[in-house]
Amino acid sequence: MFYPININLDNMNILVVGGGKVALRKCKNFSDFGKSVTIVSPIFEDGFSELENVKLIKREFEERDLNNINMAIIATNNRKLNAEISDMCRKRNIITNVVDDIDKSNFTVSSYVKRGNLLIGISTGGTSPSLSAKIKRELEEKYGEEYEEYTLILGKLRKIIIKKYEDKSERKKQLNRLVKLSLDELKKEYIKEKINDK
Ligand SMILES: C[C@@]1(CC(=O)O)C2=NC(=C\c3[nH]c(c(CCC(=O)O)c3CC(=O)O)Cc3[nH]c(c(CC(=O)O)c3CCC(=O)O)/C=C3\N/C(=C\2)[C@@H](CCC(=O)O)[C@]3(C)CC(=O)O)/[C@H]1CCC(=O)O
Ligand SMILES: NC(=O)c1ccc[n+]([C@@H]2O[C@H](COP(=O)([O-])OP(=O)(O)OC[C@H]3O[C@@H](n4cnc5c(N)ncnc54)[C@H](O)[C@@H]3O)[C@@H](O)[C@H]2O)c1
Incomplete structure (x- = not known):
């Protein structure tokens, strides 16, 4: 079961593994919250070059990338590799989100509407991310920029x-x-x- 918490990222060192479309979305989310992250991937989607305050490491993931990391987003397109990295994280007590396997994740990323300090998070416990995205659009209308x-x-x-x-x-x-x-x-x-x- 997933429990809603709001986590303070100030002293967290965050690693994103993978430089594809899903990793880019997660990195944009961090940037919405003013958080800089490190990303390791042999190939990066175009959008990564527009992100500010990120550290891009252009190579395949290595276990030493987890040194001093507190939170990891594992987002390669290789399910077996994602599971292996998730096991490494678990051993090191790193809180982990595996984008293609909710059972290997100890947190998920909610869809959200952010208006300054007002933060409305939406989760379906992994059942339907599309429903989360739809409810988000509805709430964006109801709770505008004001x-x-x-x-x-x-x-x-x-x-x-x-x-x-x-x-x-x-x-x-x-x-x-x-x-x-x-x-x-x-x-x-x-x-x-x-x-x-x-
Ligand atoms: C909310 C949002 C946040 C974000 O990523 O920023 C998010 N996914 C979003 C969109 C989205 N993701 C997918 C589609 C395609 C349609 C569909 O499948 O429905 C769409 C729709 C779209 O693109 O509009 C595909 C998908 N997603 C996951 C899997 C793997 C699996 O299920 O195992 C697959 C299948 C991959 C495949 O095999 O194709 C897994 C997860 N996606 C989650 C979050 C977590 C659970 C959230 C929840 O409980 O609702 C969880 C468990 C893990 C995580 O990533 O944290 C973001 C909305 C952005 C927004 O806010 O607008
Ligand atoms: N959670 C979600 O919201 C969600 C949504 C759609 C898809 N997915 C799943 O997420 C996965 C990734 O999707 P995508 O569209 O971003 O894929 P993608 O193909 O665009 O990107 C994959 C990335 O992984 C990187 N990569 C591959 N091997 C690596 C290694 N050894 N070390 C580091 N990086 C490596 C590649 O360089 C590439 O940048 C897919 O398996 C898909 O099933 C999840």
């Missing part, structure tokens, strides 16, 4: 409210009221509360 600012302001107001109300149930009432407001109403509320906070 949710980045909306979430940011909610965070600022939350701090003010926690300071202002000692009573936990009143705090909860206020915080729950805010998420019912539109972005414009929330902005007005923020200006008002900011003035009172001074």
Whole structure:
């Protein structure tokens, strides 16, 4: 079973094995989260040259590539090799995603909608990645770009409210009221509360 967690990548050393289409998608995902990764592959898809802050190693995978690695995405087109690398990772306690074998993975990459700090992840436990991608497109419509600012302001107001109300149930009432407001109403509320906070 796969459990939803949000993982802090700051101190993680990440290796991607393979330079094909699937590896490129996973690398773009890391780049969305400002994370640089190392990729080892004899051949790279064109898109890799456009990625910033990545280290490309142009050769076949070698076991020493796993030294000091905490997380690995195994994405070659050779199922047997992917399974072998996954076993090496397991022995070294490296958390691993094998793109062609969910049973060899200890995490999967969710489809997601990211609006600043708002992150909506979608998983079907490997049953239908296409369904994940479809639900993502639906959620992108419902939760548009404006949710980045909306979430940011909610965070600022939350701090003010926690300071202002000692009573936990009143705090909860206020915080729950805010998420019912539109972005414009929330902005007005923020200006008002900011003035009172001074
Ligand atoms: C969500 C997304 C995230 C991402 O990769 O960024 C993702 N796959 C995406 C797309 C996609 N992948 C595939 C198709 C073709 C149609 C189809 O098969 O449905 C499409 C659709 C498309 O391209 O639109 C084929 C496929 N995928 C996997 C296998 C191997 C297998 O099942 O064993 C095969 C068959 C290979 C073959 O033999 O052909 C395996 C996995 N793919 C996962 C994630 C994990 C489970 C996620 C979940 O639980 O839903 C998991 C288990 C492992 C992992 O990769 O972490 C991304 C959506 C991007 C977005 O957000 O728009
Ligand atoms: N998880 C997913 O979302 C998903 C989606 C589609 C396909 N897949 C599966 O993922 C696999 C990869 O798909 P793709 O479309 O990226 O394939 P691809 O053919 O585009 O790329 C394969 C890559 O593996 C590299 N490679 C081969 N041998 C290597 C080695 N010894 N060391 C390092 N790199 C090596 C190649 O250089 C190439 O860059 C396929 O087996 C496919 O079944 C997974």
